[in-house]
Amino acid sequence: MNRLETCAPELASKLRGADQKRQRLAAVAAASWAAGVAHLDQASVLNAIDLLREGTHEQVDRDDLARLVEELDEVAWSVQDAVEAGSASGDDYLTAFGRARAAASVLFAAESDAEVAGLEATYEASVVVADGSVLFAIVDTALA
Numbered sequence: 001m002n003r004l005e006t007c008a009p010e011l012a013s014k015l016r017g018a019d020q021k022r023q024r025l026a027a028v029a030a031a032s033w034a035a036g037v038a039h040l041d042q043a044s045v046l047n048a049i050d051l052l053r054e055g056t057h058e059q060v061d062r063d064d065l066a067r068l069v070e071e072l073d074e075v076a077w078s079v080q081d082a083v084e085a086g087s088a089s090g091d092d093y094l095t096a097f098g099r100a101r102a103a104a105s106v107l108f109a110a111e112s113d114a115e116v117a118g119l120e121a122t123y124e125a126s127v128v129v130a131d132g133s134v135l136f137a138i139v140d141t142a143l144a
Helices: 009-017 022-036 043-053 063-084 090-109 114-126 133-143
Strands: none
Touching: 009 063, 009 114, 009 133, 022 043, 022 114, 022 133, 043 090, 063 090, 063 133, 090 114, 114 133
16 A cells, blocks of 8 residues: 555556556646645755656656755754744644655655656645645646
């Protein structure tokens, strides 16, 4: 079972059954949406999305993206500590968490395996916001 099946089993099934081209389109649609919603404007993210849109996932600097994900995860954990200490709000944490997950969505979209890219990029994007229904509709359209 993959993680997307836990929140969108029908979409996960549709994604698994799609051809590689559609799986890649779904991955880039999810990652682009997530980066936009989370307001990620780092050059590594924007460059990766451009490369993904061009169909050249193998040219994405995955090491650079992985460093960004790690950095944004650290920020989210620090904000979580601040929430527990009473010096930050839950909304602050959700914003930081969403940014980290959006970056992870872009990283997963560059996976060499198109099915994994589609499933995992979509899952990571789905947790950027509380309600993933808009994202799921975008990914479903990419699979059509």
